Amino acid sequence: xxxxxxxxxxxxxxxxxxxxxxxxxxxxxxxxxxxxxxxxxxxxxxxxxxxxxxxxxxxxxxxxxxxxxxxxxxxxxxxxxxxxxxxxxxxxxxxxxxxxxxxxxxxxxxxxxxxxxxxxxxxxxxxxxxxxxxxxxxxxxxxxxxxxxxxxxxxxxxxxxxxxxxxxxxxxxxxxxxxxxxxxxxxxxxxxxxxxxxxxxxxxxxxxxxxxxxxxxxxxxxxxxxxxxxxxxxxxxxxxxxxxxxxxxxxxxxxxxxxxxxxxxxxxxxxxxxxxxxxxxxxxxxxxxxxxxxxxxxxxxxxxxxxxxxxxxxxxxxxxxxxxxxxxxxxxxxxxxxxxxxxxxxxxxxxxxxxxxxxxxxxxxxxxxxxxxxxxxxxxxxxxxxxxxxxxxxxxxxxxxxxxxxxxxxxxxxxxxxxxxxxxxxxxxxxxxxxxxxxxxxxxxxxxxxxxxxxxxxxxx
Amino acid sequence: xxxxxxxxxxxxxxxxxxxxxxxxxxxxxxxxxxxxxxxxxxxxxxxxxxxxxxxxxxxxxxxxxxxxxxxxxxxxxxxxxxxxxxxxxxxxxxxxxxxxxxxxxxxxxxxxxxxxxxxxxxxxxxxxxxxxxxxxxxxxxxxxxxxxxxxxxxxxxxxxxxxxxxxxxxxxxxxxxxxxxxxxxxxxxxxxxxxxxxxxxxxxxxxxxxxxxxxxxxxxxxxxxxxxxxxxxxxxxxxxxxxxxxxxxxxxxxxxxxxxxxxxxxxxxxxxxxxxxxxxxxxxxxxxxxxxxxxxxxxxxxxxxxxxxxxxxxxxxxxxxxxxxxxxxxxxxxxxxxxxxxxxxxxxxxxxxxxxxxxxxxxxxxxxxxxxxxxxxxxxxxxxxxxxxxxxxxxxxxxxxxxxxxxxxxxxxxxxxxxxxxxxxxxxxxxxxxxxxxxxxxxxxxxxxxxxxxxxxxxxx
Numbered sequence: 001x002x003x004x005x006x007x008x009x010x011x012x013x014x015x016x017x018x019x020x021x022x023x024x025x026x027x028x029x030x031x032x033x034x035x036x037x038x039x040x041x042x043x044x045x046x047x048x049x050x051x052x053x054x055x056x057x058x059x060x061x062x063x064x065x066x067x068x069x070x071x072x073x074x075x076x077x078x079x080x081x082x083x084x085x086x087x088x089x090x091x092x093x094x095x096x097x098x099x100x101x102x103x104x105x106x107x108x109x110x111x112x113x114x115x116x117x118x119x120x121x122x123x124x125x126x127x128x129x130x131x132x133x134x135x136x137x138x139x140x141x142x143x144x145x146x147x148x149x150x151x152x153x154x155x156x157x158x159x160x161x162x163x164x165x166x167x168x169x170x171x172x173x174x175x176x177x178x179x180x181x182x183x184x185x186x187x188x189x190x191x192x193x194x195x196x197x198x199x200x201x202x203x204x205x206x207x208x209x210x211x212x213x214x215x216x217x218x219x220x221x222x223x224x225x226x227x228x229x230x231x232x233x234x235x236x237x238x239x240x241x242x243x244x245x246x247x248x249x250x251x252x253x254x255x256x257x258x259x260x261x262x263x264x265x266x267x268x269x270x271x272x273x274x275x276x277x278x279x280x281x282x283x284x285x286x287x288x289x290x291x292x293x294x295x296x297x298x299x300x301x302x303x304x305x306x307x308x309x310x311x312x313x314x315x316x317x318x319x320x321x322x323x324x325x326x327x328x329x330x331x332x333x334x335x336x337x338x339x340x341x342x343x344x345x346x347x348x349x350x351x352x353x354x355x356x357x358x359x360x361x362x363x364x365x366x367x368x369x370x371x372x373x374x375x376x377x378x379x380x381x382x383x384x385x386x387x388x389x390x391x392x393x394x395x396x397x398x399x400x401x402x403x404x405x406x407x408x409x410x411x412x413x414x415x416x417x418x419x420x421x422x423x424x425x426x427x428x429x430x431x432x433x434x435x436x437x438x439x440x441x442x443x444x445x446x447x448x449x450x451x452x453x454x455x456x457x458x459x460x461x
Numbered sequence: 462x463x464x465x466x467x468x469x470x471x472x473x474x475x476x477x478x479x480x481x482x483x484x485x486x487x488x489x490x491x492x493x494x495x496x497x498x499x500x501x502x503x504x505x506x507x508x509x510x511x512x513x514x515x516x517x518x519x520x521x522x523x524x525x526x527x528x529x530x531x532x533x534x535x536x537x538x539x540x541x542x543x544x545x546x547x548x549x550x551x552x553x554x555x556x557x558x559x560x561x562x563x564x565x566x567x568x569x570x571x572x573x574x575x576x577x578x579x580x581x582x583x584x585x586x587x588x589x590x591x592x593x594x595x596x597x598x599x600x601x602x603x604x605x606x607x608x609x610x611x612x613x614x615x616x617x618x619x620x621x622x623x624x625x626x627x628x629x630x631x632x633x634x635x636x637x638x639x640x641x642x643x644x645x646x647x648x649x650x651x652x653x654x655x656x657x658x659x660x661x662x663x664x665x666x667x668x669x670x671x672x673x674x675x676x677x678x679x680x681x682x683x684x685x686x687x688x689x690x691x692x693x694x695x696x697x698x699x700x701x702x703x704x705x706x707x708x709x710x711x712x713x714x715x716x717x718x719x720x721x722x723x724x725x726x727x728x729x730x731x732x733x734x735x736x737x738x739x740x741x742x743x744x745x746x747x748x749x750x751x752x753x754x755x756x757x758x759x760x761x762x763x764x765x766x767x768x769x770x771x772x773x774x775x776x777x778x779x780x781x782x783x784x785x786x787x788x789x790x791x792x793x794x795x796x797x798x799x800x801x802x803x804x805x806x807x808x809x810x811x812x813x814x815x816x817x818x819x820x821x822x823x824x825x826x827x828x829x830x831x832x833x834x835x836x837x838x839x840x841x842x843x844x845x846x847x848x849x850x851x852x853x854x855x856x857x858x859x860x861x862x863x864x865x866x867x868x869x870x871x872x873x874x875x876x877x878x879x880x881x882x883x884x885x886x887x888x889x890x891x892x893x894x895x896x897x898x899x900x901x902x903x904x905x906x907x908x909x910x911x912x913x914x915x916x917x918x919x920x921x922x
Contacts, residue, residue: 051689051690052690052691055685055688055689055690056685056690058688059681059684059685059688062541062684063525063526063541063542063543063544063684064524064525064526064541064543065524065525065526065527066526080523080524080525081524082524082525083524154701155701155705155706156706160652184665187659187660187663187665187667188666188667188670190657190659191621191655191656191657191659191660191667191670191671192655192656192670192674193655194652194653194654194655195652195653196651196652196693196696196701196702196703196705196706197701198648198651198652198693198695198696198699198700198701198702198703198705199648199652199692199693199696200701201693201694201695201699201700201701202648202691202692202693202694203691204645204648204691204692204693204694205649205685205690205691205692206648206649206652206692206693209649209652209653209685209690210652213653213678217674220520223520223523223524224516224517224520224666224670227516227519227520228512228516229512229513229516229517229666229670230663230664230665230666231660231663231665231666231667232657232659232660232662232663232665232667233662233663233665234659234662235657235659235660238659238662239659239662240615240616240657240658240659240661240662241657241659242657242659244616244657244659245616245617245657245707246706246707
């Protein structure tokens with residue numbers, strides 16, 4: 001036995017993921033995992049028709065097999081697990097409606113579920129094994145994101161980097177990897193980890209590529225490990241590992257923080273607005289200011305949002321968004337839609353982001369770094385706005401937990417409605433499809449084996 | 462027109478790659494490209510039977526299509542370009558016999574040829590287009606490696622990171638990308654760029670994964686760009702790009718250094734010894750000391766190698782190698798084989814790395830940082846050794862250009878012999894196969910269309 005590998009943070013985390021059993025997971029955590037799964041299906045369906053997603057799907061069809069057991073949700077076709085993970089990973093991160101874990105600034109669903117579903121379908125895994133695998137993926141990915149820290153997130157898209165480890169953990173759990181092989185899978189996943197924020201400046205298509213590749217690369221790592229392919233034993237904390245290369249404030253203690261006691265999956269937030277999560281606290285605070293003071297759009301002269309540094313890093317470069325997707329990274333646009341429509345959902349972004357009254361409002365919104373908000377972040381995402389009305393009033397509003405956070409979560413009815421809305425938006429599934437699917441989705445933990453999610457279609461290949 | 466994209470170093474480099482024509486390439490550079498191609502085929506064949514390579518090949522067969530036009534050299538099977546690039550990229554970097562560019566510490570062949578060959582075969586490209594694409598790949602990848610600098614190489618395997626850009630350039634050139642689309646391909650390649658040295662500490666299998674994934678990821682980037690998928694316009698030098706995240710001494714001027722005038726492809730070195738290139742200068746210097754002074758292994762008491770910092774960074778962690786592959790990163794083992802056999806080729810590593818006299822010699826070799834060597838590196842790889850003989854003499858030897866460098870290059874006969882030796886070593890091709898293949902390989906630039914390289918086999922699927 002190699003003592004190092006038994007005692008390193010990477011090894012402890014890998015052993016936890018390999019050994020996690022369904023019966024170890026508290027019932028409320030299982031329930032939340034099912035909620036997150038159903039919520040994710042909505043995001044995966046929402047990617048249908050989005051040009052970057054369809055481009056990745058077309059590439060997958062040209063390079064991959066035309067049949068298999070793993071389902072591509074945007075069109076109900078099937079392929080090998082690799083390509084299903086790639087396409088579903090891409091599709092679930094484009095509507096900006098997938099879940100987020102605050103403390104790690106990591107979007108687990110978009111990388112964990114695509115890999116886990118693809119492998120579970122290929123291997124006809126049980127619902128219980130699927131939930132255990134998904135939970136392993138969340139617990140690993142979130143801790144890796146926390147470990148890599150804020151310095152990492154300034155340059156790297158944590159969902160792309162930590163996401164490869166999360167997908168490896170979920171896939172590895174479904175493949176029944178030993179702790180040692182799970183550690184190998186971590187090594188191969190971490191050495192493939194990538195994703196840079198530079199694309200934001202150009203409104204380029206990289207974001208869904210990051211999630212698709214993280215899901216697929218993590219899956220590759222786990223399959224290779226199953227077959228004996230070895231990886232670095234301390235890819236996370238080693239001297240030439242991920243933190244050494246891509247972080248200046250990494251904290252290895254975060255990797256093993258209360259494993260089996262603290263369930264980070266249950267800390268994960270649902271997204272309510274269809275925009276970058278960094279806009280949500282301010283959006284909720286603006287909504288509160290408008291409701292409490294009965295303000296309409298025309299009453300608002302300007303809005304100062306009091307934010308954390310991460311919001312400025314990610315949203316700051318987006319001054320004049322030229323696409324719907326880029327608009328979701330504009331604080332001003334998001335607040336303009338809130339002001340105009342009372343909400344910032346998929347439809348509002350599509351129809352409203354470029355409207356003159358919204359762009360004019362956008363240019364009257366500014367972000368200012370706030371000490372309290374910045375210190376609380378990323379554990380808490382406090383929303384604070386200062387509204388100056390056209391008649392000269394100064395109105396302050398704050399929200400301590402944005403809508404969708406664990407203390408202000410979505411009900412199953414709200415999730416159901418959100419998923420139906422996303423499917424209808426993209427046209428990936430109609431009302432009948434959703435009526436047929438949703439009851440099964442809500443019982444995924446009780447499935448004897450994970451089969452196709454979409455209803456069988458007479459015209460499907 | 463976006464002015465930034467017209468004038469940035471990334472955009473200039475992308476335009477060069479997109480616009481490069483065969484007739485723009487000087488004849489000696491074309492000749493060297495053919496030399497490097499033939500040399501690469503040897504390395505690709507040498508990977509047959511290596512467990513990590515065969516594991517990646519088996520994964521590819523399970524996830525990819527079972528037919529296609531792109532050839533997997535280790536077994537003569539065919540698949541889609543994605544999987545052929547993945548497997549050939551992995552196989553060509555495991556014997557440690559593939560080429561290297563000194564200044565960038567980058568192994569171009571292992572990432573450029575796998576991608577270019579897969580796409581050229583799929584599209585039946587001409588030999589001239591193949592050479593133009595390969596040259597674009599070398600010129601881009603080497604400049605990206607030089608740009609990322611020494612700080613990058615301390616943590617990152619430059620062949621994995623810069624390799625994705627190199628593969629994107631070669632693939633993009635074969636797909637006929639416009640300069641703007643080539644820039645998109647660079648963006649998608651750079652945001653997937655990965656590869657950490659951490660695996661060296663554990664003798665893990667990551668190195669061929671890095672080259673396979675770099676080739677495949679770059680190919681993905683170019684195919685997506687062809688279909689309109691956009692990428693960051695300054696993925697290399699942008700504020701949240703590769704250098705920002707993964708380098709502290711990046712120099713954007715290197716990206717466009719004398720494009721079309723300086724041909725970095727022709728600066729690329731062939732590998733003579735079957736070990737990490739960082740061992741070669743000292744190995745050649747030790748050989749010289751032994752020849753000039755008629756020393757045998759038993760005459761040598763100890764060897765002090767005077768090296769650059771990069772050699773210490775990469776080779777330093779390898780104290781007691783436990784596999785053939787790890788032994789190739791051991792300065793002591795490499796010099797032990799030189800002392801024992803007069804060479805450190807594939808066979809010598811296999812049969813000798815664990816022999817008692819070699820391990821005993823290994824432990825009498827040390828590396829010392831040398832100012833002259835370190836300052837000259839990476840442009841020049843000077844070899845200096847100080848040998849203490851068992852009878853008390855102190856012998857110094859130096860080599861200014863290790864065997865295989867442009868000023869001390871391999872002849873075509875030497876390349877021919879090396880390739881035959883590599884194929885025989887792995888059993889990927891027998892003498893008859895090589896007799897049939899080699900004349901065609903040496904004329905690749907004159908092919909009307911690039912077809913399979915291996916002779917047709919009656920039993921091939």
